[in-house]
Amino acid sequence: MKVALSMISDGFKEATKGTTAYHIWMSVLTLLMLFGAYSYYQQIVHGLSATGMTDRVSWGLYISNFTFLVGVAAAAVMLVLPTYILKDVDFSQAVLIGEGLAVSALIMCLAFVTVDMGGPARLWHIIPGIGSLNWPNSMLAWDVLVLNGYLFINLSIPFYLLYHHYQGKKPNKSVYLPGVLISVFWAVGIHLVTAFLYAGLPARPFWNSALLGPRFLASAFAAGPALIILTLAVIRKFMNYTIPDKTIDKIAMVVTVAAQVNLIMLGSELFKEFYSITHHSSSALYMFFGVGSKNALVPWIWTSIGLNLLATIALTFNRFRKNHMILYASCALLFIAIWIDKGMGLIIPGFIPGPWGDIVEYFPTWVEVGVTLGIWALGAFVFSILVKIAVPIEMGTLRYKK
């Protein structure tokens, strides 16, 4: 107990001190969070009518980001698996960063779901026992369970490890190893469950596809590790924490394969939608080409496809991938491409056209954008703190002083 308290206070000290760059970074994030909070206040006062959502397009930016971030959270931890398969790599640092990323992404996920609720004050209705969770019928109930479970796992394992390293002790493998493995399977689970959330709705033919789950996984495996590469690059640059090139190269390999698989799946989806255009292709038609004067998604999706292709091609060639500048750029492009793809390209066209064929477009309002920025800032904030505390412990500079 005393150790835990000391760890928390040491962590707090560690998190509050730092270079000017760190302080500027954290202040900017705080400002963004404040802006987000103000936007959310507006939304609370006026109701969800402050957003661009309507009865026709009833999920928007929030759920898009939620979906994307579940992928990030899942992929961050799935990196553990290659640690076994590619026996010669040491991913331990990446994995720690990954778990931190997973925690921050999950916090963002839960925040996005919460701000999307019409009655956040009634959220306690979802707590089993007190409320009435509709398990196992509702995929959202599954999602609530698996996401919270995942959050728990990903908080407890790093805490356990750091707690031991903090005291200079060796963590007990038989305690954390099963946890790590469960977390890997759980990661696949959270993303599949999230995909099933949409794929299980015959009302929306655009989502009602068996490929949705696998595609979620592939794109997550590309976007999540891409983000890890970027963060590792930043950590390498700004912190006194050496990360071997090999680690980054191996993760880059994972990203590349996932991006390629994702492209193949995208191709087969496009084929199915456009080779024989049926009534069920309307959403894809709207998204890729627009219908009449309604074409809000067209620039987004083509940007996404362009970036995706560019990044995947760059990553495919060893020569480019080995060049770290190109690698980072590709990772950034890929990340953006998949973010668009999971957001603008997946959630929104699911509602367009509506069940009776009306094409009502969706444009997020500044309130929505503000809240979204705020939540991303929150995630970055949490992540920065986690890394700021974990790295010194790992390096041995932060130790329990008896």
Place this chain on the structure above:
Amino acid sequence: MDKIKNSSSYRHSLFISRHSRAGGNPLEWSTVFGQVTAYAGITGFIGFVLLLTTSCSGPSHNDHSPLVQIEKHSNSNIEYSVSSDPFTYGIEKVAVTNSEKDTLFFIPNRVNHLVSFPCNNCHTQALGNMVSDDPSGKKAHWNIKLNHATDEALTCLTCHSSNDVEYLRLNNEKEIHFNQSQKVCAQCHSTQSNDWVGGAHGKIIGGWAPPRVSNTCVNCHDPHSPAFETRWPSRLNTVKIQELDPK
């Protein structure tokens, strides 16, 4: 070598590195892997079975078909605790009967609503005596223009009795009371009449619960001009216009 590898913390590094595996650790990763997979598999399977058995949307949709519900639970002697009576209160009802004189349902009394009934308030002669071919002659009901089928098919005397102004007539010259006017219509419109008796045509007033009270033909159709007229819809949703066409 990079310094992480040399640092002591690396030795007991947080995750399973090859070092820890190589050293004949009793807890082989593959065993753990196997166990966890087994657990995950079993849990997943149980979850799936649970889902199938407890979920309302099992593989068969048949139980949910309203037709199956009807087959299973249809009951011709339902004791209703509700009735349509409160909702037809004040409407004087006339029974519609079948050929065996069983009451099928009710229609609103018609003659109570005819403004100039009985006809002998004004007319003392039989209708047959009043008909004239003279176009310059005065018309008693100048406001009525017959707009029902063609004038070759229908004249006043097709439906109104020529012997007694208070009655309508059927093709077999039988006289029919105004409260039974549907019988006149049914002579030509037998399909509609069947649908009406069954309940597919015409409007049921009051409630769905028995006793059934239906509008009769002339409650909705002016017999002299039975077609529905075009008119403006009762509303327009301006919000929807904005939604559909934001410009």
Place this chain on the structure above:
Amino acid sequence: MFFKKKKNVNEETAPQHTEKCGGDSCGCQQADGFDQVIKKPLDRRSALKGLTAGLLAGTGFLNSSCSVTAGDTDKELASLKWDEYFKGNYQLMTAEEKKATVARLEKMYALNNGGKINISDKGAAKDVLYGYAFNISKCQGYMDCVNACVEENNQDRDSQMQYIRIHEFKKGQMNFEMADDNFYHEVPAAGHFYMGTQCFHCENPPCVDVCPVKATWKEKDGIVVIDYDWCIGCRYCQAACPYDGRRFNWSTPHVPENELNKDQHYLGNRPRKKGVMEKCTFCIQRSRSGENPACVEACPTGARIFGNLLDPNSTIRWVIENKKVFRLKEDLGTEPKFWYFMD
């Protein structure tokens, strides 16, 4: 909290508190034989209630809302609101609990608006399964049903919420994508036909399966209802409905006091709050007492037929058995209880 913004009482996000908070004035939480099952959750809910009260007290919230300066009415309102906030899911309530919540809601309306509303909690009758049929040949696109529905069901006037959509089709196809559901010209337009949609009260409703909190369910008489006080506003059901049957309160709904229909049902047309789902309930407040839904009553053409599917003598049964009927998107297995037919 449902009707108007009031002077001292906050939005529903901040339940208020009075001296009565800890206890339960209505005695509605005594578990009786009917529901031993829910005894536990209820107890836990009471615990939550107490806990929250404690927390609020700790933060000084108690002081501000229970201050001596607050009027009696405000105190009573706050207390009612408090009990309302912590009540359970209507679907799982005992008969007494249902009565209690209805009484509270009526009381709150009286305190807020001075008038009286009647909220019914009438349950489903035995041997009744509601069904609906729509005659495409008859509908002329007059939209009288839409008006009647809005008035009957107290739908938000500001956003012009409507449960019913009337689609205008060009003859020669029945393609909804080509149909117009917001026409405004003389009807029926030459060469066009009309068709109405609303919630079809599916026998196998996907919207019910997906709701994470069981806030929406199918009643024994087949009506798919929503507990407006239990819905958390996630809109998953809206995404799951293949028929565009559901409507969401994006902002606080507003019905002018003189237009408010005061004959209400808990699961039907009682006023909603912002951030909850609503939809057609076959006018549960009317149908459960034997009356026809407002749309059926308003339709001047008799295109709408409503009745009990389990009664072989009902008109709806005659239609199903004697006309060539079809339902929309039957391939989805939702089994709507809403049939279309032609003369």
